[in-house]
Amino acid sequence: MITRIWRLLPGPLWARIVQAAILVAVFLVALSFFYDWLGKVIIDQGGTVG
Amino acid sequence: MNDIDSAIGGSSARSADPGDTLGMRILHNAGWTFIYLGVLTLGFVVHQLFVTTWFAQQAQSELTVEREEQWEETEISEVVVVANPDNPNEPIVVTDPEETPDEGQQARPLILKVESAPELGTAFALIRIPKIERLQDGWNVVHGVRTRDLRNGAGHMPDTALPGQPGNSVISGHRTTFGQPFHELDALDPGDRIEVDTALGTHVYEVRDFRIVKPTDTWVADPREGAWLTLTTCHPKFSARERYVVFAELVFGPNAEAIEVMS
16 A cells, blocks of 8 residues: 555655655654544543543 | 556556556545545654653753752751640640640650642652652652642642642642653552652651552542552553542651651
């Protein structure tokens, strides 16, 4: 899947590297929010202790 | 087709592969889905154990500054406590220090220092447990036990007494995430010391008891006679199924003597 996304990126190599870096950053931020939410649901029981 | 092509499964070999069917493709995609889910789950574990701790440690540095400012702004009032020679169980509490107790009751006037209640979410205390390595230098205590409060530090339950005051002061903390301040709370034995610094000074508590209770056992936060510190955290480690609770009694500090007379 990763190589498929890489191939879909338009432009020369340097532009593809920049786009890939932005995509990775956005993915990590989204993942962090997702993990935060998951942590609240699974570990924090109503905001008391976990 | 040469030998190398056939060995690595060249295009002509692949097209003839009897395994290249719809069923195999589903199996192949399912395999990759499980690999992605596994990596995602592993990422979650790493996030909970290490990333949240990193964020909590960053928050601790900011809370230390906030706590020191809070201590400067805290208003401290004094209540005069006089031992009652007629009835030792009922001390005379004079809320106005200007008010003079009767002459016969002045034998042992003691001062109970009272600090103003901190704002919700503000760091106002530092908890130190010499027996637990990670708490030897202290961990900031925030007023409140909301999710965001406990992410930054240990949390003081707002409806309970402040540390160093008469009653039951309850402090909760994470066990395995967000800096895991109370990770080794089960290492405490009766007689171990817990120190809490507030704007009034250092209050020293001694562990008396510990219990494992259900999360619904809110009685652990009920008011108590004397001055108590109740620490709560999740139990067992990596689960929020139960609560590990440590009960400690005030033995030394700016208010210890006055509270002893009042109890």
